[in-house]
Amino acid sequence: MARLPPLSSMEAFLEVARHGTVKAAALELGLSMPALSRRIQTLEHAIGRPLFNRHHHGLSLTEAGRELQGQLWPILDDLRSVIEKASSPDATLRLRLNILPLFAQQRLFPRLPELRRAHPELHIDIETLSHAEARLGDGIDAAITLARSIDPALYAARLDQDKVFPIAARTLDDGERPITVPEQLQRVTILLHREMPETFLEWKKAVGMPWLEPAATDYFDSGPLMLEAAAQGIGVAFMHGHHFDDAHDPRLVRLFDHDVDSPYSYWFVCRPRALRQPAVKLFHDWLLAAKI
Template identity: 55%
Template structure:
């Protein structure tokens, strides 16, 4: 058998290539930056050529790196599939699922007992990393993401359509006398970091395209956005279902206007992942359940 480079080096290479960041890859692999660099050096020493161009703090795939990624990624996925099949021989199936925290707490976890009753041998490992679509085939088998559009190379199912609400605390709504959208000019607006288009869509739809609030604060967590709004730290521009599902008496919706969101929740995976029993079981249940 021909000699191969260390599997750990290949894993580190693929993580950096997929995540686009050595720092993010080191975090995913629970490695220090020097340890990650050693793994990449071992791969490059084995190949006798660099696979990344080093630019300041960034590592960018060069032509040889692109060719290597295209060549080994299918083989690594096939290896992962084989291990999954073997590990399921005893009747237990495991799904590695990427889920955003707010969807997980509000919509998925409360319904999982239903799935457990139907398929008691199915076990789910949950990863709440952002941009889980970039981890498909590596860290996770499938993911539930929120996006305005999905990479056409992925298999995807839209899980909902939503309206955008302006959400804040009862106390702030009363004390600041927030009666019309124009009144937000003196308020802090809270926007999710992964949904940058949502505030523009909302203010255009309510007839205030030039509305400039006192500040716009970005938060990368839906639960934290709701908590910030409940504590009067600003007005959250987010999906109405998040308010409804929160069932938080501290929160209220401002302004009786319907604004369609440019974002939806999607189930995504690589097309070949649907051949995995755990992915197929979860996919079919999720779509049928209309969570």
């Protein structure tokens, strides 16, 4: 029976395939670039074919590399699950969940006590790092993400469909120079979330003002900080209607009466095989049934 190549070389291959460069993958794994390259070469030698096309601006998968990536990801996912079960022989279920802070604060955490009462065996590790979809199966089991669409290779369940609200400090609405019409956005800064960069673009097209340009645009990677910046009068935040409603902040107001559908939705996302993991399946079923 042929010997398997080292597991470390398989993990190295998947990281390089995910990042597209040896440098980024080496940084992720805490290895030197030569050490990572040697692991890739070990795997290529075992398979007998190159897995990457190497060019001056990075790497791209060969046909053999793409085939191996698709087959290897789920196998390593299952192996991680086996190791986790072996290291936790009690009845505890643990979910590694990536989630945006504002969704967690406004929608998930208020409902977690009922989940804990119903399933005290389930424990959830929370992280809020970006690029969640790329990290599924490698550090996280599932994610609640904000996107226009999801990679069809992943399992995804849409959690909502919302409206876009311009949200501002009450002082901008009833101060000395109140903002009462969209044209006045030309003299203010607008605030956009990095996960929703086209929100204002879609909003201004929907209201029939594609030419409208604000004085400036500031980007945030935190929804709670966006709301606080808007409340402090730093700018007008373009966010979802429930972000405004669930904030219950008397300092904030919705500007204008335009009813504009958001191009973005919250999604529950995981690798298809992850739904076979008890913790993922339990949380998924509860989340959809609870209509959070």
